[in-house]
Amino acid sequence: MVRKGLIDRRTGLFLVVLFAVIVLIPLGNLLLAPGTAGHVPGYLLPLLGKYLCFALLAVSLDLVWGYAGILSLGHGAFFALGGYAMGMHLMREIGDRGVYANPVLPDFMVFLSYEKLPWYWHGFDMFWFACLMVLFVPGLLAFVFGWFAFRSRVTGVYLSIITQALTYALMLAFYRNEMGLGGNNGLTDFRDVLGFSLSDDSTRIALFVLSGLALAFGIILGRFITGSKFGMVLVGVRDAESRTRFLGYRVEHYKLFVFTVSAMLAGLAGALYVPQVGIINPGEFSPANSIEIVIWVALGGRCTLVGAALGALIVAAAKSWLTANFPEAWLFVLGAAFVLVTIFLPRGVIGLLDGLKPGGRHRHALPQAAPEPAE
Amino acid sequence: MNETQLYLNDVHKSFDGFKAIDGLSLAIARGELRAVVGPNGAGKTTMLDIVTGKTRPDSGRVVWGADTDLTRLDEADCARLGIGRKFQKPTVFETLSVEDNVMLALAGDRGIVAGLRHRRTARQSARIGEVLDIVGLGAERGRLAGALSHGQKQWLEIGMLLAQEPQLLLVDEPAAGMTDHETMRTAELLRTVAGAHSVLVIEHDMDFVRALDCKVTVLNRGSVLAEGSLDHVSANPEVIEVYLGR
Ligand SMILES: Nc1ncnc2c1ncn2[C@@H]1O[C@H](COP(=O)(O)OP(=O)(O)O)[C@@H](O)[C@H]1O
Numbered sequence: 001m002v003r004k005g006l007i008d009r010r011t012g013l014f015l016v017v018l019f020a021v022i023v024l025i026p027l028g029n030l031l032l033a034p035g036t037a038g039h040v041p042g043y044l045l046p047l048l049g050k051y052l053c054f055a056l057l058a059v060s061l062d063l064v065w066g067y068a069g070i071l072s073l074g075h076g077a078f079f080a081l082g083g084y085a086m087g088m089h090l091m092r093e094i095g096d097r098g099v100y101a102n103p104v105l106p107d108f109m110v111f112l113s114y115e116k117l118p119w120y121w122h123g124f125d126m127f128w129f130a131c132l133m134v135l136f137v138p139g140l141l142a143f144v145f146g147w148f149a150f151r152s153r154v155t156g157v158y159l160s161i162i163t164q165a166l167t168y169a170l171m172l173a174f175y176r177n178e179m180g181l182g183g184n185n186g187l188t189d190f191r192d193v194l195g196f197s198l199s200d201d202s203t204r205i206a207l208f209v210l211s212g213l214a215l216a217f218g219i220i221l222g223r224f225i226t227g228s229k230f231g232m233v234l235v236g237v238r239d240a241e242s243r244t245r246f247l248g249y250r251v252e253h254y255k256l257f258v259f260t261v262s263a264m265l266a267g268l269a270g271a272l273y274v275p276q277v278g279i280i281n282p283g284e285f286s287p288a289n290s291i292e293i294v295i296w297v298a299l300g301g302r303c304t305l306v307g308a309a310l311g312a313l314i315v316a317a318a319k320s321w322l323t324a325n326f327p328e329a330w331l332f333v334l335g336a337a338f339v340l341v342t343i344f345l346p347r348g349v350i351g352l353l354d355g356l357k358p359g360g361r362h363r364h365a366l367p368q369a370a371p372e373p374a375e
Numbered sequence: 376m377n378e379t380q381l382y383l384n385d386v387h388k389s390f391d392g393f394k395a396i397d398g399l400s401l402a403i404a405r406g407e408l409r410a411v412v413g414p415n416g417a418g419k420t421t422m423l424d425i426v427t428g429k430t431r432p433d434s435g436r437v438v439w440g441a442d443t444d445l446t447r448l449d450e451a452d453c454a455r456l457g458i459g460r461k462f463q464k465p466t467v468f469e470t471l472s473v474e475d476n477v478m479l480a481l482a483g484d485r486g487i488v489a490g491l492r493h494r495r496t497a498r499q500s501a502r503i504g505e506v507l508d509i510v511g512l513g514a515e516r517g518r519l520a521g522a523l524s525h526g527q528k529q530w531l532e533i534g535m536l537l538a539q540e541p542q543l544l545l546v547d548e549p550a551a552g553m554t555d556h557e558t559m560r561t562a563e564l565l566r567t568v569a570g571a572h573s574v575l576v577i578e579h580d581m582d583f584v585r586a587l588d589c590k591v592t593v594l595n596r597g598s599v600l601a602e603g604s605l606d607h608v609s610a611n612p613e614v615i616e617v618y619l620g621r
Pocket residue numbers: 390395413414415416417418419420421422
């Protein structure tokens with residue numbers, strides 16, 4: 001059952017380009033000899049795959065911020081948790097090939113003289129279990145957190161602050177060696193996934209393509225949710241929360257649902273990110289990371305999904321280029337871009353693109369001015 | 376005697392020591408049209424907050440129908456029971472179309488699953504058209520609600536209230552921002568709606584209240600000062616003093 005209007009022109013265009021990219025990039029690696037124009041060197045694949053993971057993360061934030069008005073400043077936490085779940089599997093898959101050759105315990109545990117595997121590491125030797133946890137752990141955290149926050153009607157700045165506190169607290173916890181998750185160093189030295197070496201180009205291609213497909217999935221799922229009546233209720237909650245309540249909608253259930261789904265998407269993004277960058281450490285929980293996601297979404301265009309993805313891709317690419325060439329300029333450029341876009345392009349880059357087309361305004365678009373709380 | 380739809384008995388509510396509602400008792404019969412007047416700060420809006428589950432009273436009983444205690448319910452519960460409310464300041468979903476505003480208000484399942492699976496039926500479209508025609512917004516169907524004039528937003532919110540098909544309509548100062556002509560049309564509309572529904576209207580505009588031609592309750596300092604026909608209450612010296620003769 002495909003709903004009419006599930007894929008609008010803008011989303012369709014984005015998906016077509018995305019599919020072209022996930023076909024052409026691998027072909028550029030496999031078919032074109034090194035040195036010829038268009039050849040994609042193997043080391044670029046994980047970098048591009050990482051951008052796609054960021055794009056999915058941005059889409060997940062746009063789902064809650066753009067449509068439901070929940071400005072989460074802690075979405076990096078869900079991403080990191082998904083990443084850790086995958087990292088734990090990759091650690092277990094190293095097996096006895098570690099420095100200490102312990103068949104069960106990862107190197108850092110041997111080093112810290114663990115006697116046996118902590119209970120929460122059990123099951124992660126199975127790939128399917130890790131995949132389940134990639135969705136379950138961020139989803140559960142979002143559900144429990146949202147349950148309390150939304151029921152107590154914490155909104156606006158207060159909600160943003162406690163999401164920020166959430167990721168900060170997790171960062172501090174994950175830095176501790178006692179957490180049994182590698183402390184400071186996090187999880188790294190991964191070898192392979194499902195028996196395929198992570199340094200093989202074929203594995204890199206597979207991960208890149210999977211990241212692209214996950215992004216497409218996230219966008220289509222987001223379109224499905226936001227294009228439904230459910231999505232309209234979310235927009236109602238964003239624009240006039242009490243109006244929605246007085247119409248009989250249980251606002252907290254709506255928020256909880258979309259927040260949990262969003263956290264799971266963020267977890268999925270993290271799980272695909274980790275095997276491509278080869279490490280996950282507590283730095284991923286840092287508040288600054290979560291704020292950067294907000295910047296991606298604002299830059300690309302909030303409340304459009306594909307705009308969020310575009311924003312992440314643009315910023316991530318710019319970051320790679322700038323940090324390589326002008327490392328000290330990066331933060332200034334990011335800050336300036338954010339300020340300029342907020343002032344001159346309130347609808348983000350996508351708004352600029354829409355503006356080029358007649359009739360480019362879209363349903364559910366954000367109000368010109370911030371909506372006032374209804375009374 | 377008619378069945379009672381809503382019954383408030385000796386309700387109290389204070390905010391930081393200020394008694395906004397102070398021993399308020401009121402009964403609305405099923406199908407009744409009732410006007411509530413009173414000076415600014417009399418507690419009219421607070422009364423609606425209490426009836427719709429937004430504010431919990433400190434003491435007193437608020438009963439729906441035969442024996443449902445409204446003081447334990449929240450806004451969504453009260454709405455689902457059949458209480459619809461129009462805010463004092465018009466509140467519509469500005470970034471949705473006029474049509475979608477009414478669609479969200481249409482009576483029906485409010486659950487998440489229903490929301491995800493929902494598909495607009497021909498009957499719903501027709502019903503939306505009907506409602507919009509009643510409130511005179513038939514031509515604005517596809518426009519963004521945020522682009523409507525103040526008066527049109529008032530009408531849209533009234534339309535949403537009708538689409539909700541509640542048993543009791545609580546209407547807070549509907550005439551604000553409307554032309555005289557529109558005000559009279561609103562009064563007429565509310566009179567048509569009453570009978571099949573109970574309607575409680577809060578209003579300042581005396582011409583409007585006269586046009587409603589119904590029982591009037593005068594509220595002052597959180598309790599009922601007088602009740603009866605408009606002529607009856609306007610002859611009451613206390614009412615003249617606190618309200619009419621300002
Ligand atoms: N949530 C609240 N917190 C504090 N004071 C309130 C609150 N709601 C209403 N009041 C006070 O209660 C009084 C009655 O207000 P209200 O019910 O809005 O009056 P009316 O609608 O009759 O003009 C006012 O003095 C108002 O300031």
